[in-house]
Amino acid sequence: MAQYARGAAAVAVIRLRNPPVNALSLTVLQALEDGLKRADADPSVKAVTICGENGKFSAGADIRVFSSPKKQGLGLGPIISLIERSEKPVVAAIEGIALGGGLEVALGCHYRIAHVQARMGLPEVTIGLLPGAEGTQRLPRLIGIPAALDIITTGRHVPATEALKLGLVDEVVEENTVEAAIRLATKLIGQPLGHRRLSLRPVPRLPNMEAFLSDALMKVKKRAQGCLAPELCFQAIKAATELPFADGVRKERELFNILLTSGQAKALQYAFFAERAVEKWTTPNGASWKSASPQPIRKAAVIGLGTMGRGIVTSLVKAKIPVVGLEQDLEYLNTGRKAVMLLLEREAMKMEQGAQTLDFHNPARLQFTVDFDVLRDVDLVIEAVFENMALKKEIFNKLSRICKPEAFLCTNTSALNIDEIASVTNRPQQVIGTHFFSPAHVMRLLEIIYGRHTSPTTIATAMQLAKVMKKVGVVVGNCFGFVGNRMMFPYTQQAVFLLEEGSRPEDVDRVLEDFGFKIGPFRMSDLAGLDVGWRSRKDQGLTGPSLAPGTPARQRRGYRYSPLPDLLCEKGRFGQKTGKGWYQYEKAGGRISKPDPWIHSFLSEYRDTHQIKTRFIDQEEILERCLFALISEGFDILAEGIASGPEHLDVIYINGYGWPKHRGGPMFYASTVGLPNILAKLQKYSEMHPDVPQLRPSAFLKKLVAMGNPPLNDWMSYLHRQSNKL
Ligand SMILES: CC/C=C\C/C=C/C(=O)SCCNC(=O)CCNC(=O)[C@H](O)C(C)(C)COP(=O)(O)OP(=O)(O)OC[C@H]1O[C@@H](n2cnc3c(N)ncnc32)[C@H](O)[C@@H]1OP(=O)(O)O
Secondary structure, three states: OEEEEEEEOOEEEEEEOOOOOOOEOHHHHHHHHHHHHHHHHOOOOOEEEEEEHHHOOEOOEOHHHHHOHHHHHOOHHHHHHHHHHOOOOEEEEEOOEEEOHHHHHHHHOOEEEEEOOOEEEOHHHHHOOOOOOOHHHHHHHHHOHHHHHHHHHHOOOEEHHHHHHHOOOOEEEOOOHHHHHHHHHHHHOOOOOHHHOHHHOOOOOOOOHHHHHHHHHHHHHHHHOOOOHHHHHHHHHHHHHHOOHHHHHHHHHHHHHHHHOOHHHHHHHHHHHHHHHOOOOEOOOOOEOOOOOOOOOOOEEEEOOOHHHHHHHHHHHHOOOOEEEEOOOHHHHHHHHHHHHHHHHHHHHHHHHOOOOOOOOOOOOEEEEOOHHHHHHOOEEEEOOOOOHHHHHHHHHHHHHHOOOOOEEEEOOOOOOHHHHHOOOOOHHHEEEEEEOOOOOOOOEEEEEEOOOOOHHHHHHHHHHHHHOOOEEEEEOOOOOOOHHHHHHHHHHHHHHHHHHOOOHHHHHHHHHHHOOOOOHHHHHHHHOHHHHHHHHHHOOOOOOOOOOOOOOOEEOOEEOOOHHHHHHHOOOOEHHHOEOOOEOOOOOOOOOEOOHHHHHHHHHHHHHOOOOOOOOOHHHHHHHHHHHHHHHHHHHHHOOOOOOHHHHHHHHHHHOOOOHHHOOHHHHHHHHOHHHHHHHHHHHHHHOOOOHHHOOOHHHHHHHHOOOOOHHHHHHHOOOOOOOO
16 A cells, blocks of 8 residues: 655655555555545645655566456556646655666656665566556656666666666665655745656657667667567667657557567566575475574685686675685695686676675685685585585585584585485584586576485575575475486487487577577587586496496486487597587687587488488477476476475576576476476377386376366475376
């Protein structure tokens, strides 16, 4: 709702009130409209201030309304017009946040005052929409086309100081913003308002408007990667340059409705809530975010300053947590230190653009050592040495003797058994997996893996650490590959099998990149380095010297196996780092991939050697085999209780594996394709490839289909129900 009060003798204050972020629900909008009408009708009221409860203006429309049957009733535009038409001056007092419809309300006001800490933005594009309450028509009139395009098509939050420079707000204050707004409103009583009504202003012209817009459209499309909303945001802003206000608003509404009914908006809004849902973690034994409290981390240490360790140190410094970086000897330490300093300098430069500073030259904040004794007083250690169980166990055993008893011990691993690592310590309850993604200071995902003995406090502390590092922590159980890599395995396996059967790396990558992945599986493998998987397969005895003599080339443990990646590694083709992998590159370390005729003839020789009949594989089969195998593994993960809901898998895939957010994550995507369709296709492919267990549909998927394909929100409730249809 909204509270109506008197701020000064002649000033009415309308306070938006809907905790925690004053979202504009239908009730709030009704109360805002009532408040405006009341102020208008009261002759003793000469001016109005609009503000938000609890130091937050408003986070915009209540996103849940967009998927409810009442969405048609969300008539914010007419209320904003009512504000603008008011004969009494209306001042917005912006504290905290004014986002989406919240900022559109402020744009309807005649004046805007912001607190210096406030942030403003039109983030609708990030939930698959556009500012549909006349924002695409008012903002360009206020701050011009280039700035409006930037803000609307990226959805970024603009700090108050920048907003002042752009002319988005009239004043920035450090004092009580509402009081400042009331004072301004009092001063404005009786003054003319015509020029303050944005709908009456022309859009500032650019000398080269046409060229500017065509260049901007190209950039928007490139960034969008298949997402519809940025381009429709662009179209709405372009309309502001071509049409009178009222016609521009009509165009905006038309484009808004296209987006609102698009599957992409649903997927992006699902992703918004999924990200928040995973914060509320639970484990199968009943531990949960509700009852566990995080411990403060005043000082941390990172062991190993390779690629991952460097990024983790950088993330900790950025989170203002004092950190010690430790390496095995001075040579490695110096190389690691230089690399960390370079990363931090780059980060500091980026932060300076947003008027922020990064303090990393102070030894109290960042220290490097080869001496484990320095770790005596840290609250938390993140071990980030390479994936070798023996080495990790040696380090954890040492840490357990050196670190204070209450210190938490985290291992950055992408697959290894957390319980085995914890078993060599004197505090298995304080051992946890923290799987960072590379580059660790950029990627948002942090997979947090609890072991058999990990305490709820340890989980809560790791989650809190993720939050302060501005990462999305997702709590998962302990199994080989955890969630992300375990689901990735069948996906990349299918991609390689497709090469055996007739596809080329560029065919498979193109299909998955057209689907929306930032990078296809073969380009990804070249980027990560083929040698990483090769080492792991050698450790597992799947290839290399430990492979039993006489093992068939294309079979392991009775199932189909492709030695193709091993053969490439044996030829020194490790990907980008060696200039050759599934593609060729301009040089070792090069980044521009080109299809490689050598690979094409290598594949055809390989098929001849193994008497594989080559066939044409269409896009549908490529997509379905890769994605459905991954999804089926996801259902197994849910059934085993490794993750507590499909949102967890989706958040992991969107934030760690380049899954296109506008498709909502693999499990959401499965729900849109329809579980019966996925089951039928998996059954078909599994019959074609009986020696590939990863194509056999998960029992949980079968159960859900038998139960009538329930909506995603209900899936978990079917896990323990008895079904006689199976
Ligand atoms: C016909 C045309 C009509 C309208 C056009 C207008 C369209 C819009 O306004 S669309 C909405 C645009 N706004 C946004 O996209 C903002 C979304 N919110 C955020 O970015 C963040 O939540 C925040 C910056 C506002 C706050 O961040 P933080 O402090 O980290 O808190 P949380 O993100 O955890 O949020 C707390 C709590 O609030 C819920 N929530 C936030 N925003 C909305 C919202 N707009 N609608 C509904 N609910 C919202 C969020 O889910 C959290 O809920 P839980 O505590 O239950 O998890």
